[in-house]
Amino acid sequence: MTKTFDVVVLGGGPGGYIAAIRAAQLGLKTACVDDWSTPDGKPALGGTCTNVGCIPSKALLQSSENYEHAEHRFAEHGIQVKELGLDLAQMLKRKDKVVGQNNDGIAFLFKKNKIEFFHGRGGFVRNGAEGWEIKVTGKSEEALTGKRVIIATGSNPRPLPEAGFDEKLILSNTGALALPEVPKRLGVVGDGVIGLEMCSVWRRLGAEVTMLEALPEFLGAVDEQIAKEAARLFAKQGLAIHTGVKITKVTTRKSVSVEYTDIAGAAQSATFDKLIVSIGRVPNTDGLNAETAGLKIDASGFVAVDGECRTNLPNVWAIGDVVRGPMLAHKAEEEGVAVAQRIAGGRGHVDFNTVPWVIYTSPEIAWVGKTEQQLKTAGLEYRAGTFPFMANGRARALGDTTGMVKMLADARSDRILGVHIIGPMASELIAEAVVAMEFSASAEDIALICHAHPSLSEAMKEAALAVDKRTLNF
Ligand code: FAD
Ligand code: NAI
Numbered sequence: 335m336t337k338t339f340d341v342v343v344l345g346g347g348p349g350g351y352i353a354a355i356r357a358a359q360l361g362l363k364t365a366c367v368d369d370w371s372t373p374d375g376k377p378a379l380g381g382t383c384t385n386v387g388c389i390p391s392k393a394l395l396q397s398s399e400n401y402e403h404a405e406h407r408f409a410e411h412g413i414q415v416k417e418l419g420l421d422l423a424q425m426l427k428r429k430d431k432v433v434g435q436n437n438d439g440i441a442f443l444f445k446k447n448k449i450e451f452f453h454g455r456g457g458f459v460r461n462g463a464e465g466w467e468i469k470v471t472g473k474s475e476e477a478l479t480g481k482r483v484i485i486a487t488g489s490n491p492r493p494l495p496e497a498g499f500d501e502k503l504i505l506s507n508t509g510a511l512a513l514p515e516v517p518k519r520l521g522v523v524g525d526g527v528i529g530l531e532m533c534s535v536w537r538r539l540g541a542e543v544t545m546l547e548a549l550p551e552f553l554g555a556v557d558e559q560i561a562k563e564a565a566r567l568f569a570k571q572g573l574a575i576h577t578g579v580k581i582t583k584v585t586t587r588k589s590v591s592v593e594y595t596d597i598a599g600a601a602q603s604a605t606f607d608k609l610i611v612s613i614g615r616v617p618n619t620d621g622l623n624a625e626t627a628g629l630k631i632d633a634s635g636f637v638a639v640d641g642e643c644r645t646n647l648p649n650v651w652a653i654g655d656v657v658r659g660p661m662l663a664h665k666a667e668e669e670g671v672a673v674a675q676r677i678a679g680g681r682g683h684v685d686f687n688t689v690p691w692v693i694y695t696s697p698e699i700a701w702v703g704k705t706e707q708q709l710k711t712a713g714l715e716y717r718a719g720t721f722p723f724m725a726n727g728r729a730r731a732l733g734d735t736t737g738m739v740k741m742l743a744d745a746r747s748d749r750i751l752g753v754h755i756i757g758p759m760a761s762e763l764i765a766e767a768v769v770a771m772e773f774s775a776s777a778e779d780i781a782l783i784c785h786a787h788p789s790l791s792e793a794m795k796e797a798a799l800a801v802d803k804r805t806l807n808f
Contacts, residue, residue, distance in 0.1 A: 335477070337450070339365045341677060342468055342480030344456040344622065346370065347381020348388075348663040349654025350486030351440050353670030357484075358447040360678035365478055366449055367456035367470050369621075372437075375473075377453040379440035380433075382488050382655070383663040386508045389436050391531050393429040394511060395694050398538035402696075410733060420539060426512060452476050458483075458627035466650065471621075482649045482677050485629075485637055486670065487622060489615040489655035494523060497584035503608060504590060507532070510610045516540045521592060521606035525552055525575065527693050528612035533573060534695045543573050544604060548613075550578040550597060555691075557705040557754040559720075559740060564699055564756055567736055584609070617656045632658075642682070643673050651677070665689050688771045690764045697737045698760035702767050703752030706742060715745035719777065719800025723757040725808040726796075727788035734758040739797040741767075741777055748776035748801070759790050766794050777801035 341357045343350045346368030354366040370378045370385055378385050404415050444451050454472020461467075465481040491506035493499055501509035510532045516539045522529045525547035533543040552575055553561035565575060578597025585591045590609040596602050617636045624631055630638040630646040637652040639645055645652050651673045654666030665684070672682025693699040709716045720740040723729035737757030743750050753767035770780055780798035785791045792807075799805050 336467070336479050337365070337476070338464055338479040339363050339450070339481070341365070341482050341484060341674070342367065342456070342466070342478055343484045343486060344468070345381060345486035345488055345654070345656075346379045346440070346451075347486060347488045347654060347666065348383045349488070349666030349670045350381065350484065351379060351443070351670075352667040353484050353486060353653060353674050354449045355443055355447050356671045356674035357677060358449050360674060360680070362674075362678060364447075364449045365452060365480070366444065367452045367454060367468070367478070369453070369455040369472065371453070377441070377451070378433075378437045379444070379451070380436050382507075383666075384436045384440070385433060386511055388663050390429045390433050390511045391507070391528075391535075392694060393432040394425065394535045395531060397425045397428065398535045399696055402538040407733060420516070422514070422516065422539070426514075429511070452478070455621045457621050457623035458629070459623070461627075461648070466627075466647075480649075482651070484670070484673055484677075485619075485622065485645070485650065485652040485656060486654045486666065487618045487620075487656050488666075489661055490618050491611070492614045492616050494581065494584060494611050494613065496581055497586070499611065500586070503586045504584070505608055505610045507612065509608075510536075510612075513608065517607040518542065519589075519606045520544070521546065521590065521604060521609040523581065523592075523609065523611045524548075524613040525577070526555075526612055526614065527691075529610065530568075530693055530695050532610050532612065537571065537573060544606070545573060545575045546579040546581065546592065546594060546604075547575070547577045548579060548581075552577055553699075556699060557701060557740065557752070558707055560699060560701070560738075560754045560756045563737060564695075564697075567697065567756075568695070615655065615661055619656065642676060643669055659686060660689055660691070662689065662691070685772065688768050690768050692761040692764065694761060697734070697757045699756050700760035700764035701752065701754040702764055703750065703771055704742065705752060705754065706740075709742060709751060714751070716742050716751060717745050717748075717777075717801045718742050719797045719802070719805075721793050721796035721800050721805060721808060723790070723793055725805075726790060726793045728790050728792070729758055731788065732758055732790075739763070739793040741780075741794075741797040741801050743777040743801045748778050750775055750777055750780070753794075753797075757790075757793070763790055763794060766791060 340362035343366040357364045454470040459467040468478040470476040520541040552565040583593040653669035668684045675682040690702045724735040740754045742752040777798040
């Protein structure tokens with residue numbers, strides 16, 4: 335017996351589960367199909383983000399930072415730690431517990447919103463008289479009909495062409511988040527977001543980390559001034575960064591040997607106990623039966639969508655990592671809400687200019703809007719203001735004075751075009767810049783707002799004052 339729904343969501347990651355909740359809130363009879371399982375075969379809602387992405391990485395980043403503070407920073411505060419020890423098994427157990435709490439939280443939200451959940455892989459069968467027929471293949475088979483379908487099937491890690499993931503020696507994010515021992519020599523291919531976050535965790539716990547990045551510059555997507563500061567600070571922490579690398583061969587025995595040419599074109603080799611490969615992610619359309627359904631996939635493997643996330647098929651939408659745009663959980667969520675509202679006859683809005691980015695290293699790196707190099711390329715006239723955390727009272731009290739806030743504003747209108755932060759709690763501070771940009775604020779608007787003292791947020795106000803060359807504390 336087929337079950338009919340107003341909306342069937344394929345995928346229960348942040349895009350899919352949020353779309354399902356919003357659709358249900360709007361009175362639509364909603365189902366969500368997701369195939370992620372715990373090692374013992376139970377459903378594990380939340381997709382990549384909850385199971386092997388945002389949540390477990392942040393849990394380990396926090397634990398490893400606590401360890402590093404106890405090891406190197408507590409003494410300065412007059413706190414003596416005798417016989418500091420690392421219980422990695424407990425650290426991983428806590429991470430798994432945090433993941434489990436998030437899985438359960440989503441299952442609870444589904445019940446609360448009366449969303450019917452199906453554990454298994456959903457694929458298109460045909461567009462029937464009642465809507466799209468979907469076959470769910472899991473422990474048992476289910477036949478569903480969705481008057482509308484939202485595809486939110488996410489992404490998978492991209493393997494190196496030279497060697498696939500075995501999750502023992504060559505690790506994707508999945509293996510990198512579950513190492514049972516701290517590797518002595520850790521190689522990381524790709525200096526992107528995953529690479530930097532994972533190397534932070536394992537370096538803090540004692541690994542010697544070497545990064546191999548293909549591009550000639552470090553952190554190419556980040557504002558140049560911030561990227562330079564990050565490279566300087568990470569090198570000081572002991573991270574060996576090699577840019578302009580071309581990997582030619584990877585062989586595994588008991589360890590992993592990587593042959594590559596360096597930025598000068600000279601042949602090099604390195605041997606690691608583990609190698610994390612974080613060279614981007616590929617959209618996941620496996621099992622959707624896209625070809626039979628006639629679903630258009632673009633040349634890079636993404637489900638092709640218009641500006642409102644409509645696919646080429648009637649009543650079929652797609653959101654999150656499986657479509658163009660930044661591969662970020664909050665972007666997936668925003669698209670999920672917007673699509674659910676459009677389906678219910680309302681409006682949806684996602685502003686790609688104000689999607690914040692955060693890299694949860696120490697110091698954290700966060701930004702929104704345009705980088706200085708993008709403004710230069712676009713020929714826009716701008717004014718830049720920076721303020722160092724060194725001159726911020728709260729940062730001094732925290733004992734974390736690295737980095738700065740940098741604001742870029744239109745030279746004529748003073749409208750904020752971009753904000754870039756490297757420093758303590760950048761992930762939280764960036765929210766003020768996002769709000770300001772959403773409301774088309776000027777740098778002067780931020781400079782006029784009363785910020786609590788002493789707080790890190792005063793660095794944002796000072797950066798806004800710096801745009802007009804009138805900082806008060808620097
Ligand atoms: P996913 O989260 O990938 O969810 C897709 C779900 O659909 C999965 O459960 C999958 O099994 C399921 N599925 C696939 N095909 C089918 C099918 N045919 N039928 C049923 N189910 C199916 N982003 C941030 O914003 N902040 C971060 O801090 C952050 N940290 C990250 C750390 C790591 C290590 C990684 C790997 C990613 C991180 N990301 C982060 C990115 C973030 O995880 C993704 O952008 C986000 O998960 C995308 O959400 P989604 O719903 O599109 O897809
Ligand atoms: P990424 O796109 O951030 O970085 C990949 C890096 O690998 C690039 O610098 C690229 O030049 C390099 N590269 C590509 N091929 C290479 C090769 N053959 N050899 C050497 N270097 C190579 O990808 P990453 O780190 O895998 O993360 C994927 C996505 O997951 C991110 O883009 C982000 O959207 C998301 N993510 C977000 C996080 C956050 O918001 N804090 C945390 C982790 C992931």
